[in-house]
Amino acid sequence: MEYISAELTKIVANTKKYTTVLFGGSGTAVVESVISSVVPYNKTVLIVNNGAYGKRMCQIADAYDMNYIEFKSSPIKPINLKKLKKVIKENNNISHLAVIHNETTTGLLNNLDDLGQIAKKYNLKFIVDAMSSYVAIPIDMKKQNIHYLLASSNKNIQGMAGIGFVIANKKYLKKLEDIKPRNFYLDLFAQYESFIKSHQMRFTPPVQTLYALKQAIIETKKEGVKNRYKRYSKSWKTLTNFLKKNNLKYLVDDRYHSKIITSIFIPNGIDFNNMHDYFYKKDFTIYPGKVEKFNTFRIANIGQIDYKDMKKFIKLFKKYLDQI
Ligand SMILES: Cc1ncc(COP(=O)(O)O)c(C=O)c1O
Known part of the structure; x- marks a missing residue:
């Protein structure tokens, strides 16, 4: 202790x-x-x-x-x-x-x-x-x-x-x-x-x-705090580049963003629970939004994951969006 x-x-x-x-x-x-x-x-x-x-x-x-x-x-x-x-x-x-x-x-x-x-x-x-x-x-x-x-x-x-x-x-x-x-x-x-x-x-x-x-x-x-944040930031950048490219909006402007968790607007016609279960079956857990006035869900990029895991997620996200 x-x-x-x-x-x-x-x-x-x-x-x-x-x-x-x-x-x-x-x-x-x-x-x-x-x-x-x-x-x-x-x-x-x-x-x-x-x-x-x-x-x-x-x-x-x-x-x-x-x-x-x-x-x-x-x-x-x-x-x-x-x-x-x-x-x-x-x-x-x-x-x-x-x-x-x-x-x-x-x-x-x-x-x-x-x-x-x-x-x-x-x-x-x-x-x-x-x-x-x-x-x-x-x-x-x-x-x-x-x-x-x-x-x-x-x-x-x-x-x-x-x-x-x-x-x-x-x-x-x-x-x-x-x-x-x-x-x-x-x-x-x-x-x-x-x-x-x-x-x-x-x-x-x-x-x-x-x-x-x-x-x-x-x-x-062993990893170092700086390197850890670099790793987190790279995963976040991978996610937000995808969001920008696909015209998906998120709540906080990059200038004030922690790059640790991202609150994304749920596109029209998508039900959170349906999307959650789809990802969950494929080993990814997404989080519900927590600001009442905005219809959002959240993606966290901390823990022992890196941008390659995020790439797998966004590939799946694209597939999900395309089938809607
Ligand atoms: C900023 C902040 N404060 C407090 C808490 C509460 O922590 P716990 O759920 O471990 O009680 C959390 C949990 O996510 C948090 O993100």
């Missing part, structure tokens, strides 16, 4: 100042842990909602009856930073800014450089859900002024599901002692403190998932 904690930290920060706190649980567990553990009772967290996962942060804050402000933003366009700054200036009680890095709903990539600068300017702690960007898109916690970075064992790190983790500055983790826990299992300070004392998770760890994560880290180091 110490190896895992140190190696996960090294990908985005210096282990002298930052550390990784591990939890048994899916990604949402650590989002809930951070939202519920780091915001003082008399303070407000500003949450950017530009997709299902931003909305989920609001639902968590709601469940704990916390003070929060929901900043609603387009699911397909960059955040209006002027408007965001206006909200911060008008509410002097805000202490934390929370955003999703890659909104997995659409593939929209929020700009951490800009948002981190805003957090710095207004003296806010910056919470980033990097569930589907960590270990692909470069992140530098110090440079980007990120205080809490959240991810899980089963996305770009390519391990098994079951572990969520929080990478944070030790100085700020220590200060969390002053905030009365709002829950028990997800208490971030207690989990951090326990790890320092016992070098273990506070409660029964998902041992088999930890072994898989250790192996996933070894494989990540």
